[in-house]
Amino acid sequence: LGPTVYGLLKSLTAPVKLLDMSFTQLTETFSQHYKPKLILTAEWFCFYRQNQEEGETLADYILALKLLASTCEFGQFLDDALRDQFVCGLRGESYQKWLLSEKDLTFKSACDIALTLELACKDTKELAGHTKPPRRAVHHVKPKPQASSTKPKQLCYCCGGNHQQSTYGFRHERCHGCGKIGHLTQYIMDTVPEAEQEKEPLELFTIYTTQGNGKGICLQIGLGNKPVSMQLDTGASVSLVPEHIYKSHLSKCPLQPSLIQLTSYTGDRIPVLGEIQAPVTYEGRVWTLPLVVAQGNRPAILGRNWPDKIKLNWNKIFTLCAKTVASQDVVNKMLDKHGPLFQEGYSTIIDFKAKIWIRKGATSIFHKPRPVPYALKEPVEKELDCLE
Known part of the structure; x- marks a missing residue:
């Protein structure tokens, strides 16, 4: 053995010494290294995926099937496996119909029939090419133009119809x-x-004014290597930051014009300055994500387009949600102030009709339901079931 092969054999047999091994053991070690045992499932997978490619002749297709079958260890089922895959993998549907109509079909007979059909089809095309009838010239006769007696249609200004x-x-x-x-x-x-009809606005279902302690769920997201508190709102279509955060944190990112139009849940239009590709950092990982820059003093919003890329730490987020719940002292004060309402014996309100006062001549406006965040979907469904 050469020094390279000897060193390889010594590494394969370590820590056993070569002198302590027999010739048969050394031969098996080399065989396992240079010719590892094949995985039959993988070989069968490759065999049964082999179909006739476009432009591939039947002879080449048959040879490819035989090469793949040589490593599949089909044994006595080799002929059946070759026959089945040969018929199923043929590109010509007419070939398949012919072979499927044959009784006692074997792999050899299937190959002979298919090769005969291929040769006959080739000869037919060559004969058809030599017997094409000569083309005759056809002279085009232009019709005489006829005077138009129809008057131009006058469309209705109101509905666009063909009437006055x-x-x-x-x-x-x-x-x-x-x-x-x-x-x-x-x-x-x-x-x-x-x-213009296709430029429908992307709706941003976000309430921008908060009262009391209801500041929502805020996450610390790195924008331009600086931490920014962004309000998590999975009902928002896109993520956005106000203009002052863009100038102080992301001014190096070029502001590109954007066709996105945003409206709040109340239907108010949100002025958009543009869109950037912002470097985003969260829990040690970095992404480059689209970010809309909006005009005015408004909170930074982490919409539902970012969680598709960022894997948020939901356990930490749910912990933050629990901390935002009113403290026990506030609950105790409410119970002391309205104690009689929480005594046993009271039930829900029955046969109560609410009145809504609106100004005279007001026009009703339809707003589609706000999408519920996925984390709150189950408790909201339970609450709706209780209200029924």
Whole structure:
């Protein structure tokens, strides 16, 4: 043995000395190193995934199947395995139908039939190429232009229909979309360019004013190597920071123009200055994530687009939630002040009708339900079940 092979053998047999081992043991050690035992499941997986590629001839496909089957140890089932995969992996559906109709099909007979069909198909295409009929020239005759007697259509200003505006039944009604008289809301939506219709605002379901101790759940997130207290709101569509945090922490990040339009839960528009790719640090890990910069004095929001990338420490967050609950002293004072209400015997309010006072002429506004954060979904469902 050479010095390299001898050193390798010595390393493989350590701590046993080479003189203490027999020739058979040394041979088995070399065999296990240079030719490890194959995993049959992996070999079968590769075999049964072998299909005929586009442009691959049947001869090449048959050879590829035989090479893969040589390491699968099929034994007496080798012919059946080759036949089944050969038929299933063929690209030509007509070949498969022909082979499936054969009785007592073997791998050899399947290969012979498929090769014969391939050769016949090739010869047919070559014969068809030599017997194409000659092309004849066709002269195009231009029709004489006919005078158009139709008048241009006059569309209705109110609804866009093909009739006079004076005959429109709702020409004196007020439009619900723009407030003008005579408009139809659907016609306004149809006349708006498609690009403008697609610019729907991303809703940011966040309440920006807090009272008392209700400051929400705040996490310390590193923005530009400086810690920033960001309010966790999984109902918010995006994460954002106010303008003053961008100037003090992230001024080196170029502010890119953004088409994102944000509205609060009450429907108020949130002015957006732009969007940046911010370096974000959380519990020792660093990411580069999109961050919206908003105008005005508002809290930094950690929306639901960041938790898809950042793995938040929910155990720590739930601990923070428990600390924000009112202290026991406040609870005791409430119980002392309203003691009779908490005595046994009282039940829930029955047959009580609430009155809502609104100003005269007020128009109702529809707001879709606020999405519940995933962490609060189960307790909210239980509370709703109790209210039913």
